[in-house]
Amino acid sequence: MAGLPTRLMSASTSSLHTAFRGLSLNTTIKRTFSTSLAVQKVKTIPEHIPPYPYEPNRVYKQADSGLYGGVSISFGNKISKGRNKGKTRRSWKPNVRWKKMPSEALGEDVFVKLTRKALRTIRKVGGLDNYLLCDKPSRLKELGLAGWKLRYRIMQSPAMKKKFAEERQKLGIAKAPTTFEEWLKAKQLTEATSVIDAVEDAREAAEILEETPINEESLPEPEVLKGEKKEQAPVLA
Structure with missing residues (x-):
């Protein structure tokens, strides 16, 4: 019986130890959010394709996934028709669709994501190949990353390589x-x-003009306008 209190004390200490095992004396509170910026995924071009001369679209990133023709989301006001004519902020998204476009260079139909504006331009210039192979800076800026990849694919087709070889032969390259x-x-x-x-x-041409003398007698007489009388030289008596 003498060892009973010691056993009770050891049992109580062990139970207290197990009860407070999960608690810690560290009073610092862990944050449930992060203050660092999220890593944004930027679309890149494969290494075998030449670098795109312009930067990716940072404002409207969806434009790099198809032929948008420089169109992006626009903002404005919605004016009510009531007596107060209140204004409500709203946005207009571009008219985007998936469409099969025939490509003469590839010899097949290409399933492209494009806007109504880009579709009108393609029909105006005479096809998808002419739209993508234009060298104007404004057109290259409209293509985006997706258009730049499709442009390289068309340029590497056998039909376009044959056409480029004929043009180089004509130019003497x-x-x-x-x-x-x-x-x-x-x-x-x-x-x-x-x-x-x-x-x-x-x-x-300027040197030739300087060397040739000007004969005043060979110059034509100035024409008299209608309503003006030609002055006559005074007759000496």
């Missing part, structure tokens, strides 16, 4: 550039040479 940077340098060089030739032609 020996071989095709291997990279996009070489093609860009060749294009800038041809533009610079054309400008230099135009300046030289204008200079030669």
